[in-house]
Amino acid sequence: MAKMSLHSTSLHHLLLKYALVTALMAVVVKMITAVHDLTLIDVPPFSLDTHPFVPPKTSDSRSPCPALNTLANHGMLRHDGREITRTDYIRALRQGYNLSLPLATFLTISGHVLLSQYSTLSLSDLGRHNFIEHNASLGHWDAVGDEEYAPDKTSSSLISQLVNQSTDGRTMSMRDLSAARILREKAYSRPLDSLHEEIARGEMSMVLGIFGRGNESVPISWIEEWWKNETFPRDFVPEHEQTLWKTVRGSWKINMLMRTMRAEAGISTWLLRHLVW
Template sequence: MPPMKPYTVVRLLLKCALAMATLAITIRLLHEFDDLLNEPIEEFSLEKYPYVPPDPNWDSRSPCPALNALANHGFLPHDGRGATQREYIRALRQGYNLSLPLATFLTVSGHVLLSQYSLLSLADLSRHNCIEHDASLGHWDTLVTQEYAPDKPSTWLLDRVLAHSSDGETMTLRDLAEARLEREADYAHPLDAVHEEIARGEMSMVLGIFGGKDGCVPVDWLREWWEHERFPQGFKPNRQQTLFDTVRGSWNIKQAMKSMGKKLEHEGREVDGNGGSD
């Protein structure tokens, strides 16, 4: 058997370390599972948890409007610094009514992708190509000279997303899938499989949390939450978002994107066949 190359050994060791770290976090949370399961989750209330804008000179924020909104309303520590896994799980359940398995999965996978297994500040999530990724619908890509992505939303990009609303008032699954397809078309190379799934999962949760029974998200709500990172007046997370809901929604977005992509490809071939041009 030929000896393994040095980089192969390093990759193997890193994978082992990652697996052990994931196992350690999971075991610790399993020991606390009864406490987490029976922990009373305070009722969502914008009167008790009003919006307080972040201090730009001190408070830590991420490229994720969902977590920034939780900090701006005090469901997470307002400074966004050094939160525990338990604090993230509790805030996701209270602010968005995520099921315990989904809140735990997001928290653990976030720590694993960042290779950071203790306290986590929101700014840590800006580290490029860990959880944060190119082709975001809400913020610009990380510059090649920088390690961390912008944590401020882009009004221009958000306007581009909301322009896909088919009725000007709500965003449907198809509208968001169309926005994702357009954004990813700007790139010569597709996102890798992990970040494709993250990107679709983000939109799946937006639809599930804010979309209500009909799955239509009010444009005004989306702008308020995404651009200003605050919960819109009138919103209350009455419907629980589960891990299964999120996976199913991501798959539906993927299928919609695939269908639209094939249609665009077919229309392009027809134009070329008729001697037209793009």
């Protein structure tokens, strides 16, 4: 009887191991197939003649993100902004902003994971407060009180505050954008959590990489046209590929720069308070 019980237990363990290995193999095959399928996504060339700007209707879904709204306004994403698939997000990000496949895939999958929505995403879903959207945006106001969604409209006054940080009045450098982030966050008694700090810096890194053409300096006219009107500047062409590594590196540089600038400001404040004339 004991031998039969021992044999039965061993058989159960063997079947369990077989089931786990089979399940693991199925997951690996599915991942390999999914990656292979992503490499086969056809990415049309960037063309504002083929994809002219069409203003959104009041019934269209839009997000607090000017990058995605612009893609929808130009028809690179569904113009109504509703029930968009992962493949369509990846294709549009690559077509409109020349993101590398790893970066476009990372942003798309991360969005689904953070929102816990794994099929399709409407643009308005991205406005759910404190999931991907966060306080202290450089372009839109915060969600009010306990509202679930943040405003999806760009604030002209916030954009003006942003571009006023330009040191030359014509372009926005990494230092200028870092100064704008410091100024915006200064109004809050509590800092952003680490996740949303990283998201905020990553947004600025991509703006610099995409519109700065790799030289980390963006024309103010482009920022205003793109961010305020959610349309591509007429003379913009995404010639510079924005990779995941470049985005991470840019975010790290912005972080270091913000720390240095805050430290310098702290020293200056201390000197003003304690300097004896």
